[in-house]
Amino acid sequence: MDYVLDFFVNLGRSWTTWLGTFLPEWGVTIINYLVGGIILVLMPVIATLTLTWMERKVIGRIQNRLGPNRVGPWGIFQAIADAVKMLIKEDIIPDAADRPVFNLAPILIAGAAALVWAVMPFGKGVIGVDLNVGVLYLVAVGSITTVSVIMAGWGSNNKFALIGAFRGVAQLLSYEVPMILSIATVVLLAGSMSTMRIVEAQQIPFIFVLPVAFIAYFLASAAEVGRAPFDLLEADSEIVAGYFIEYSGLKFGWFYIAEYGNLFAVSAITATLFLGGWRGPFSHQAPVLGPLYFIIKTVLVVFVMMWIRGTWPRFRIDQMLGFAWKVLVPASLANLLWVAIVLKIALPTIVQWALMLGGNLLILVIAAGMLGRAAKRHAEQRNLAPLSSGAA
Amino acid sequence: MQQVMFIVISAVTLISGALVVTTRSLFRSALWLVLAFFGIAGLFVLLNAEFLAVAQILIYVGAISILIIFAIMLSRGVMDPETRRFNDQWGVVAGFTAVLLVLLVAILTRVQWPLAAGAVPADAIQRLGADFVGPYVIPFEVASVLLVAAMIGAIIIAREREN
Amino acid sequence: MLSQYAFIGVFAIIAFALPVIGLVMAWLLRPKKPNPAKNATYECGMETFGDTWVQFKAQYYLYALVFVVFDVEAIFVFPWAVAYNKLGLYALVEMVLFVLILLGGLLYAWQKKALEWH
Amino acid sequence: MVPLTWYLIVAAALFCIGTFGALARRNAVGVLMGVELMLNAVNINLVAFWRYINVGQMTGQLFAIFVITVAAAEAAVGLALIIAIYRQRRTVNVEEIDTMKG
Numbered sequence: 192m193d194y195v196l197d198f199f200v201n202l203g204r205s206w207t208t209w210l211g212t213f214l215p216e217w218g219v220t221i222i223n224y225l226v227g228g229i230i231l232v233l234m235p236v237i238a239t240l241t242l243t244w245m246e247r248k249v250i251g252r253i254q255n256r257l258g259p260n261r262v263g264p265w266g267i268f269q270a271i272a273d274a275v276k277m278l279i280k281e282d283i284i285p286d287a288a289d290r291p292v293f294n295l296a297p298i299l300i301a302g303a304a305a306l307v308w309a310v311m312p313f314g315k316g317v318i319g320v321d322l323n324v325g326v327l328y329l330v331a332v333g334s335i336t337t338v339s340v341i342m343a344g345w346g347s348n349n350k351f352a353l354i355g356a357f358r359g360v361a362q363l364l365s366y367e368v369p370m371i372l373s374i375a376t377v378v379l380l381a382g383s384m385s386t387m388r389i390v391e392a393q394q395i396p397f398i399f400v401l402p403v404a405f406i407a408y409f410l411a412s413a414a415e416v417g418r419a420p421f422d423l424l425e426a427d428s429e430i431v432a433g434y435f436i437e438y439s440g441l442k443f444g445w446f447y448i449a450e451y452g453n454l455f456a457v458s459a460i461t462a463t464l465f466l467g468g469w470r471g472p473f474s475h476q477a478p479v480l481g482p483l484y485f486i487i488k489t490v491l492v493v494f495v496m497m498w499i500r501g502t503w504p505r506f507r508i509d510q511m512l513g514f515a516w517k518v519l520v521p522a523s524l525a526n527l528l529w530v531a532i533v534l535k536i537a538l539p540t541i542v543q544w545a546l547m548l549g550g551n552l553l554i555l556v557i558a559a560g561m562l563g564r565a566a567k568r569h570a571e572q573r574n575l576a577p578l579s580s581g582a583a
Numbered sequence: 584m585q586q587v588m589f590i591v592i593s594a595v596t597l598i599s600g601a602l603v604v605t606t607r608s609l610f611r612s613a614l615w616l617v618l619a620f621f622g623i624a625g626l627f628v629l630l631n632a633e634f635l636a637v638a639q640i641l642i643y644v645g646a647i648s649i650l651i652i653f654a655i656m657l658s659r660g661v662m663d664p665e666t667r668r669f670n671d672q673w674g675v676v677a678g679f680t681a682v683l684l685v686l687l688v689a690i691l692t693r694v695q696w697p698l699a700a701g702a703v704p705a706d707a708i709q710r711l712g713a714d715f716v717g718p719y720v721i722p723f724e725v726a727s728v729l730l731v732a733a734m735i736g737a738i739i740i741a742r743e744r745e746n
Numbered sequence: 747m748l749s750q751y752a753f754i755g756v757f758a759i760i761a762f763a764l765p766v767i768g769l770v771m772a773w774l775l776r777p778k779k780p781n782p783a784k785n786a787t788y789e790c791g792m793e794t795f796g797d798t799w800v801q802f803k804a805q806y807y808l809y810a811l812v813f814v815v816f817d818v819e820a821i822f823v824f825p826w827a828v829a830y831n832k833l834g835l836y837a838l839v840e841m842v843l844f845v846l847i848l849l850g851g852l853l854y855a856w857q858k859k860a861l862e863w864h
Numbered sequence: 865m866v867p868l869t870w871y872l873i874v875a876a877a878l879f880c881i882g883t884f885g886a887l888a889r890r891n892a893v894g895v896l897m898g899v900e901l902m903l904n905a906v907n908i909n910l911v912a913f914w915r916y917i918n919v920g921q922m923t924g925q926l927f928a929i930f931v932i933t934v935a936a937a938e939a940a941v942g943l944a945l946i947i948a949i950y951r952q953r954r955t956v957n958v959e960e961i962d963t964m965k966g
Contacts, residue, residue, distance in 0.1 A: 589870060593870075603881075603885060604882075604884055604898055604901075623908060626874070626908055627908075630914075632915070632928075635907075635925055635929070638932060639907075642935075642936055643935075647939045651897060651900075653943075654943035654946055655893050658956045667890060670889070671959075676883075676884055680880040683880055683883065684876060696869075696916065697917060698916050699917055699918065701920060702919070711922050715926070722930055726933045729934070729937050730936070733938075736944070737944035740941070741943075741947050
């Protein structure tokens, strides 16, 4: 019974013991690294195979359609059919391309999407490696993505691709700042950068204490992975398909996999930082439930992102960058300072949390009010009818 | 094992460093620069300075190399593959740096360093944070002023004049 | 600690090897029939004219500039946040000062319309 | 464990490579990349000395962080200058940017 309660950790222990019966210690280490690594590396691929199907179904329902339903029951094999197609599709490299750079970009972006999973806490003791600098590692890996976006744009030697890459990088950079600041707020409250300890510090999920940080992180991560309403990178009507326009076949496929892998990863990070990660009812008595809670929370976040995509129109690039710098960054900074102030007031933890929540709500109201004023001013300048009067 | 890792990582760093200064295409040499930054982050890890390794990737790869690539693209026209990479005195400079390297190595291998073995403190990152606001508070605040000053200056310089 | 990073190293090798393996597989499986029209630069069906390396607006550089400042700020904020529980009130005051200076810089950039998209 | 001297030699080599780039490159951005390499070599030295000589105190790492900060500021201003010069003169060749020459 005890074995089942902490199944994953015990399984790992039994596996290591079993390997130890016929392998030297270093051999066990190497095998464990390889097995763990391969499982984690496959996460983006798994995410792509499942999430593309889920996304089509969800968006289909929102738009009053059925979504894929031909390949397999409810179309669940659609993603596999797409994968096969990408694998056997002809690969076109434009003559003008800077070949090594062109070919390297998809490899780097897919590798970076996989690297994130090394520090993801699936459950108590179920983690690739619990780094001291865990969350900062996540941000640092993200910078590989930025470089590969530029490489793709440059390597293609195509105007659209280069413009797309520039826009993409401007977007990635602008939204990385509120992302870093809201992560810093969580680190401040948890007192550690290790992803595992951040989860353990969440006696109540941080979303109830730091809603501003949560919203800032959620929106920033939606922009980082290029989800609607921030999907300007591939605004088909404006710049055709963004920086990966010249890619075809599996090279395009790796961009696609990186995109969905990153979507899944940022949702998992959101679940870890703000929704309590693997914590849930009885998760301490039965740690085997941890990964289950973690996956449920992650898929929930993914679902909300899809919901937003299905219902919101796209931002313009100026609106989008302005939103990051003029709303999210000041709000996150104010939030960081407020949490720091409250933590230095000697009060019971509960009262501190309540104060933080109160301050967060105040920041939220102020930010919303300023946004509303800006929108009104904009509407007056352009002589647009205010939304409330109902132009339609 | 550590020695092997050290040799591999420093070979990567030095080779990509050499390619940075010799590659004709500036964009590619910026990419080699990124690889060199990763190698240096690897050296930091070998030195047990994990926070610095992550900071290295975050700042150099994530920010400075992006700035460099943007500047390369903004000052285009220099991409002409026919242009020379080096200026006229590159031969002299090469000789000078070679002599410098030999001198440095000769000195470095002769000095008796006052080595003090010790374990890396487990709370190294906390100590860093404490030192920032403790004994090093002046450089800490000056860093903030420096960053803002650099930002303001660079904005003024780089802005396009509105006619 | 080093063993943790040994795992990261092994993991990084696997992570970058997987796309390579995939591409090699695709290379074995896919057809290869290039022709000049296919290999031309894609531009909505028209012939490409001019150089790709058209000059870009300095605006992009300004965003990167403000980003660099806040990115560097992060490496100061994170150790401070980790150590914060053990520090006295001075830690708060000093960080408030640090952030306010940066905020001043952001406001300046805002005022100078460095954050506007022209 | 790797001897301290190895790190110092690698740092010295990187510093010399950077110096060569800074002095011999014609393109101003290339010069700047050389300077970045030199600053990184300095950082390797700082951290190596921290690890081998004064591991109890964080001074070496702290200074490395300040060096990174200064490098970021230097890159930001330097590249802004290069962009501005390019806009005025249509060149970033350091041999041609010599208006101050008497």
